[in-house]
Structures are given as structure tokens and as C-alpha cells.
Amino acid sequence: MAKQKTMASSPKRVVGTVLGTGFFAILCLIIIFPVFAGLLASFRPGTELIRRGLSIDLNVTTMNLDNYKYLFGGNADSVKYFMWYKNSLLITIISVALTLIICYFVAYGLTMYEFRFKNLLFTIVLATMMVPFEILMLPLYKEIIALKLVDTYVGVIIIGLCSASTIFFFRQYLSGLPKDLLDAARIDGCSEYGISVRIILPLAKPAFASMGILSAMGAWNAILWPLLVLKGAEKFTLPIGLNTLLTPYGNNYDVLIAGSMFGILPIFIIFLIFQKYIIDGMTAGAVKG
Amino acid sequence: MKIKNFLYSQKVAPYVFVLPFILSFFFFWVYPLITAFTMSFQDIGAIKSDWVGFANYAKLLKDNVFHIAVWNSVKYMFFTLVLLIPFPMLFAVLLDSNLVKAKGVWKAVLYMPALTSVVISGTLFRLMFTEYTTGQMNMITAALGLGTYKWLKMGWSGMLALLIVACWRWTGVNMLYFLSGLKSIDTSLYEAADIDGATGWQKFKYVTLPLLKPTTVYVLTISVYAGLAMFLESYMLWAGNSSPNNIGLTIVGYLYKRGIEKNDMGYACAVGVVLLVVALIINFAQLIVNGTFKKGED
Numbered sequence: 001m002a003k004q005k006t007m008a009s010s011p012k013r014v015v016g017t018v019l020g021t022g023f024f025a026i027l028c029l030i031i032i033f034p035v036f037a038g039l040l041a042s043f044r045p046g047t048e049l050i051r052r053g054l055s056i057d058l059n060v061t062t063m064n065l066d067n068y069k070y071l072f073g074g075n076a077d078s079v080k081y082f083m084w085y086k087n088s089l090l091i092t093i094i095s096v097a098l099t100l101i102i103c104y105f106v107a108y109g110l111t112m113y114e115f116r117f118k119n120l121l122f123t124i125v126l127a128t129m130m131v132p133f134e135i136l137m138l139p140l141y142k143e144i145i146a147l148k149l150v151d152t153y154v155g156v157i158i159i160g161l162c163s164a165s166t167i168f169f170f171r172q173y174l175s176g177l178p179k180d181l182l183d184a185a186r187i188d189g190c191s192e193y194g195i196s197v198r199i200i201l202p203l204a205k206p207a208f209a210s211m212g213i214l215s216a217m218g219a220w221n222a223i224l225w226p227l228l229v230l231k232g233a234e235k236f237t238l239p240i241g242l243n244t245l246l247t248p249y250g251n252n253y254d255v256l257i258a259g260s261m262f263g264i265l266p267i268f269i270i271f272l273i274f275q276k277y278i279i280d281g282m283t284a285g286a287v288k289g
Numbered sequence: 290m291k292i293k294n295f296l297y298s299q300k301v302a303p304y305v306f307v308l309p310f311i312l313s314f315f316f317f318w319v320y321p322l323i324t325a326f327t328m329s330f331q332d333i334g335a336i337k338s339d340w341v342g343f344a345n346y347a348k349l350l351k352d353n354v355f356h357i358a359v360w361n362s363v364k365y366m367f368f369t370l371v372l373l374i375p376f377p378m379l380f381a382v383l384l385d386s387n388l389v390k391a392k393g394v395w396k397a398v399l400y401m402p403a404l405t406s407v408v409i410s411g412t413l414f415r416l417m418f419t420e421y422t423t424g425q426m427n428m429i430t431a432a433l434g435l436g437t438y439k440w441l442k443m444g445w446s447g448m449l450a451l452l453i454v455a456c457w458r459w460t461g462v463n464m465l466y467f468l469s470g471l472k473s474i475d476t477s478l479y480e481a482a483d484i485d486g487a488t489g490w491q492k493f494k495y496v497t498l499p500l501l502k503p504t505t506v507y508v509l510t511i512s513v514y515a516g517l518a519m520f521l522e523s524y525m526l527w528a529g530n531s532s533p534n535n536i537g538l539t540i541v542g543y544l545y546k547r548g549i550e551k552n553d554m555g556y557a558c559a560v561g562v563v564l565l566v567v568a569l570i571i572n573f574a575q576l577i578v579n580g581t582f583k584k585g586e587d
Contacts, residue, residue, distance in 0.1 A: 013388075020388030027380070028398040031457065034413040035405065037425065041416075053419030055428055102309050109306025113299075121307055128318050132518040132568060134541045135561040138548045139321035139328065162313035192302035221406040223521055228549065239408040246412070246528050260409040267404045275397055279465055 035264070042067055042261045046253025067258035077255050083234060084241035085263070087153075091226075091237060092219040095157040099215050100208055102161050107170030108196050112182060122171070128164045134224075141228050151231040159225070166211050173207035174200070209277040213270060220267050238263050329559040338555070345559035355560065357535045358543040359567075364448060365539065366516025366571075369455050374508060377460050381467035382497060396468075399461030410458065411525020415441070418450045418526070441527060447536040454522050459515075463508055470504030471497070506579050510572055517568050520545065540564045 037054050043063035071078055110122055140159055149155030177200065185195045223239045230236055233244070242259055245252040271278065295301055329345055331338045349355050380399075384392055402410065417425040418440035427437040440446045474497065482492045520541035524530055527537045530546050538546075540560060548557030576582060 016388045017390060020383055020386065021390045024380075024384065024389055024395040028395055031398055031402060031461070033425075034410065034417060034457070035401070037417070038409075038413045049416055051421075051423075053421045053424030053427075054413060054416035055423055055425040105306050106310040109303045113303035113306075115300075115303045118303070121310070124314060125310070128314065130569070130572070131318075131322065131565060132514050134518045134520065134544065135325055135565045136318065136321040138544070138554055138557055138561065139324035140317065141549075142324070142554070143316075143321060159313075159317045162310045162317075167310065186299075191297050192299060193297070196306070217404060221404075223407060239406045242406075243408050243525075256412065260406075260412065264405055264409060268401070271400070271404055272397070275393075275400075278400070279396070279469065 038257060039261055042258045046255075046257060049253045049257065067254050068262075070254060071258045071262065077252070080233070080241065081255060081259050084236050084238045087236060088220060088238040089266075091153055091156060092216055094153070095160065095219045096212055096215045098157065099161050099163055099166060100212055103163060103166040103211070104170050104201065104204065104208070105196065106162065107167045107174055108200065110167070111171050111174040112179065112196075112200070125164050125167050125171075129168070137224070137228070144229060150229060151235060152229075153235070155229045156222075156226050156237075160219075163215070166215065169211055170204070170207055173204060177203055206277065206280070209274060210280045213274045213278050216270060217267055325558045325561050325565075328555050329562045331555045333554040341555070345556050346563075348556065349559055349563065354535060354538070355543055358538045358540050359563075361448070361536070361538055362517050362519065362540045363567075365451060365455075365519055366513060368448075368452050369459070369516045370509065370512055372452065372456055373459050373463050373512060374505065377463035377508075378467045378501070378505070380460070381464045381471055382493065384464070385468060385471045396461075396465065399464060401461070402458045403462050405458075407521040407525050410454065411522060412528075414450065414454050414457075415526050415528060418446075441537075442533050444534070444536045447532065450526060451519075451522055451537065454526065455519075458522075463512075466504055466508050467501065470501045474500045502579070506576065506581055509575055509579075513571050513575065514568055517564060517571075540567075 033056075034054075037056050040057060040063070041049055041054055043065065044057075045066070071081060110118065110125070144150055144155045144159075147155075149158065181199055182195055185199050190198065221239060222237070223243070226237050227240050227243075230240060233241070236244070238259075242256055242263065245256045245259075296305060328338075330340060330342060332341045332344075383389060384395065389395070419427070420437075420439040420442065421427065422431065422437050426440055431437055438446055440450055478496050478500075479492060482496055487495070518541050519539050523532070523537040523539055523542055524545075530538075530542055530550065532538060541564065544557045544560040544564070547553045547560060
């Protein structure tokens with residue numbers, strides 16, 4: 001009976017599949033559109049953008065590699081651009097590594113032990129997520145000035161090391177692991193810290209992958225806080241540096257548009273490699289409510 | 290040796306583990322939050338600060354520019370909720386069905402805008418919404434016979450531009466949230482509904498929608514915050530914090546303008562406190578309506 005039904009609806013099914021798949025194909029074309037137009041524009045002089053705005057122009061004969069040649073050409077702009085690139089890489093790598101280590105251990109403490117303030121602390125973790133960062137921004141800025149951390153990478157990184165959402169995700173992951181492992185390791189004479197590093201940490205590798213990629217994306221693209229803390233052009237990260245190319249005295253679209261396209265690259269590559277983990281990571285909060 | 294034994298005991302270890310969070314919580318959350326409140330009652334000067342009571346708040350009540358900023362942020366939040374919850378949910382249901390092939394490709398492409406820095410996407414969209422007839426948006430509207438516009442100079446089209454950027458950036462992200470919610474629904478429920486002869490719409494209404502509720506509430510909560518606290522999209526779309534007649538000014542944009550550009554921290558903190566209060570009220574109301582605080586309801 002059931003089989004007959006599927007056979008009968010088979011042509012309908014094909015039409016449905018074509019429509020469904022076609023819908024997503026069109027949606028994705030619309031989504032790709034601005035970035036594709038930007039990519040095309042990066043092969044034309046920046047003055048074109050100022051004169052005409054951004055649109056799809058597929059005429060290959062007017063395209064050239066001049067912007068990229070200039071960007072990689074070793075001139076003053078090129079040196080500046082790659083300095084920002086290097087700064088962004090440095091900040092991203094250091095802050096991701098520290099955030100993961102710290103948040104893992106905090107979540108480990110919150111999951112693996114019974115202690116007096118456990119539930120209170122977990123409630124606090126959730127509560128801190130309920131206040132938008134923008135409200136704390138100005139007092140934090142004053143605090144960073146008072147601590148003499150303005151215009152330093154420590155000042156940029158330090159406020160985000162105990163990320164509540166990262167702790168929350170690690171806790172969700174760790175609470176799925178059997179606690180018997182801890183007792184077994186204790187009997188074997190392993191110390192509390194030894195257990196957390198040697199027994200549980202290897203088991204949490206997928207969680208490290210998810211959170212690592214999500215924090216890397218956040219750090220690579222962060223703007224608001226670095227914009228406040230960093231003052232010297234030699235310390236800028238890539239987004240802030242690119243932003244300085246837009247000035248009231250004329251916009252340097254040659255470097256901006258080519259530099260933007262090249263700036264998207266590392267995070268796209270990471271995304272394509274680790275796509276599976278990203279989806280696990282970002283949805284941890286949503287499923288369990 | 291004694292200290293080492295103490296630190297290594299099973300009683301003390303959990304506190305050592307959570308210590309970084311406690312420190313960070315007090316230094317980078319409690320302290321600035323309290324400071325934000327106290328500063329909002331002060332006139333912050335370079336050398337000394339004076340207590341001014343509710344003067345900052347009284348000024349906010351009469352500040353027309355602030356009212357524009359609040360109205361813009363609330364409007365933006367409202368429309369992002371309307372656009373960025375039902376549509377991504379439908380897209381997720383469709384993508385989860387067996388009517389769509391090459392799912393991985395679509396998921397990856399729809400997520401791509403979230404990877405792109407606002408500096409880059411804002412610049413691209415500013416250039417697309419240019420007032421020249423050669424810009425992309427004007428070419429589209431002209432082709433549809435709707436004429437051309439100075440997109441970033443009028444209230445309605447400025448808001449439309451912000452919303453298009455928001456849809457571009459967040460449709461894929463929200464869709465992935467709903468997809469993971471759908472994955473957690475037991476397929477036997479759909480089989481049972483099939484046996485009862487339920488139509489596709491009935492299955493969506495009586496199985497999918499109620500069981501997606503935790504995900505929907507989560508997305509709703511973060512969208513309320515993201516909508517009210519939006520700033521960078523506007524900052525990049527207008528290449529700075531000023532737009533004609535403040536059509537792109539948001540609450541956080543005003544906070545930034547007052548606090549950083551005009552160095553009036555006390556007044557800016559009052560703006561921040563208002564933002565916090567509005568955000569908390571909307572989210573508590575929304576969570577109560579959705580029954581999140583009722584226990585054992587599931």
C-alpha cells in the first residue's frame with residue numbers, strides 16, 4: 001500500500017525536488033551576489049567604484065590585476081596592510097587559544113564537581129549573557145585606561161577570555177561524559193588536575209574544534225572593542241585598518257576592495273574545512289533551550 | 290607540601306577551576322555594570338566628576354535625537370523579528386525535507402555572510418545602495434519600472450537598506466538554529482501523524498511548531514538583543530556615525546557618539562542604562578508569554 005502510494009506520487013515528487021532545490025539555488029545566488037560583485041570590482045580601478053557604485057559587470061576586457069599587484073607590491077600601503085593582517089592573525093590565535101583553555105577548565109569545574117556555589121555560579125554564567133556588551137563598553141573602556149592597557153593587545157583580549165557562551169557550550173558537552181571516568185582515574189592515583197588534562201580533555205576534542213572556530217571567527221572580525229582600545233595605526237587589526245581607508249579626504253578603494261577580498265580568505269578556508277563543527281557549536285544553546 | 294595537598298584536594302579543586310571566571314565576572318562585568326549605573330548619575334569631567342542626580346535622565350526625556358535613535362532601534366528590532374524568524378524557520382523545514390538535494394552546499398553558502406566582517410559587508414552594501422543609476426539597487430528598481438532612489442538619504446529606504454543587510458547576514462545563521470532544532474524532533478512522531486492521515490500543513494502545525502518552541506524562544510531572545518543593540522551595520526552603511534537627518538542612528542550609535550566622540554560619558558551611560566532596561570523588559574515579557582518560566586510544562 002505504502003509502496004503504491006510513493007510510486008503514484010513519483011512524478012509529483014520530481015517536480016517538488018526541482019522546485020525545492022531550485023528555490024535554494026536562487027536564494028544562494030542572491031546571498032553570494034554582493035561578495036561576487038565585490039570580487040569583480042576588485043579587478044577594476046577603485047575610482048570606478050566611486051563613480052558608479054557596485055554592480056555586476058562581467059566585461060573581462062576592463063578587468064586587470066593592478067589592485068592586487070599594488071596590494072602585494074611592497075609599497076607603503078602594502079606594508080601597512082600586511083602589518084594589520086599579521087596583527088589580526090596574532091590576536092586571533094592568542095585569544096582563541098587562551099579562551100579555549102580557560103573556558104574548558106571553568107566548565108570542567110562547573111560540571112565535574114558538587115560544591116557549594118555550583119548552581120549559583122552557573123546561573124551567573126547565564127545571567128552575564130543577558131546584558132548586551134555595548135552597555136558595559138564605556139565603563140570597560142575607562143577601566144582599561146585606568147589599568148594602563150589602552151593601545152595594547154592585552155587590553156583587547158583580556159575582557160573576552162571568560163566567554164560565557166563558550167563556558168556554557170563546554171559545560172553542555174562535558175555533562176554528556178560519564179563521571180565514572182573520574183573515580184576510576186582517582187583510584188589509579190591521578191590528581192584532580194591530571195584527570196582534567198589527561199583523561200577528560202582528549203575526550204572533549206570535538207568541543208574544542210567547535211568553539212575554536214566560532215571564537216576565531218569572532219576574534220578575526222571583531223571591530224567595536226578593538227576600535228576603542230587600539231590607538232596607533234601600527235597596532236590596528238585588519239577590520240579597523242580597512243576602516244581607516246575610508247576618510248573624509250578621499251577613499252582608497254583600490255586597497256580597500258582588494259584587501260577586503262583577501263581578508264575574507266582565511267576565515268572562509270577554515271569554515272570550509274571545519275563546517276561540521278561550526279554547526280554543532282553554534283546550535284548547542286538552541287536545542288537545549 | 291601542605292599547600293600543595295590543600296590545592297590538590299577534591300574539595301578545593303573545583304574552586305581553583307572556576308576562579309578565572311569569578312575574577313573575570315567581578316572585574317569585567319559587575320564592576321563595569323555598577324560603574325555604568327553610577328556614571329549615569331554623574332557629569333564626568335576630565336579631572337573630577339560631579340553627582341547630578343537624575344539630570345542626565347531628565348535631559349534624555351527632552352532629547353529629540355535620542356528619541357529618533359530609540360525609535361530607529363525599536364523599528365529595526367521589530368522588523369528583524371518579523372523577517373528573521375518565520376522565513377528562516379520555513380527554509381529550515383524545507384531544507385530538512387527530502388525535496389532538496391545538495392543540502393551541504395546551500396547550508397555553507399547561506400552561512401557565508403556571517404563570516405564576513407561588517408566592515409567589508411557594510412562597504413559592499415553602501416556601494417550597492419549608491420544613489421547613482423549605475424548602482425545595483427537602482428539598476429534592479431529601474432528594470433522593474435520603479436525608478437531610481439537616493440537610498441541612503443531617506444528614512445524608509447535607509448531602514449530598508451539596514452534590513453536587507455540584516456537579512457543577508459542572519460538568514461543562514463537562524464536557519465541553522467532551526468535546523469538543529471528540527472534534528473532533535475523524534476521522527477516517530479511524524480510517522481504516527483502519517484498513520485493518522487495528517488497533511489503536510491497539519492504535521493507542521495501540530496508537531497514541528499510546538500516541538501521547535503525552545504529553539505524559537507532562543508532565537509527570539511538573541512534577536513531582541515541583537516536588534517536593539519545594532520550599531521556597526523549602520524556605522525558601516527553610512528561610512529561613519531552620522532547619517533542624513535539621523536535616519537541610521539541607533540541607541541548604541543548615540544551612546545558611541547556621546548561617550549566617545551563628544552566625551553560625555555555620564556550622559557552616554559544613561560543611554561546605556563535605558564537600552565538595558567528596554568532590552569530586559571522586552572525579553573522578560575516575551576519569555577513570560579512563551580511560558581519559559583513555568584516549570585514542568587514540557
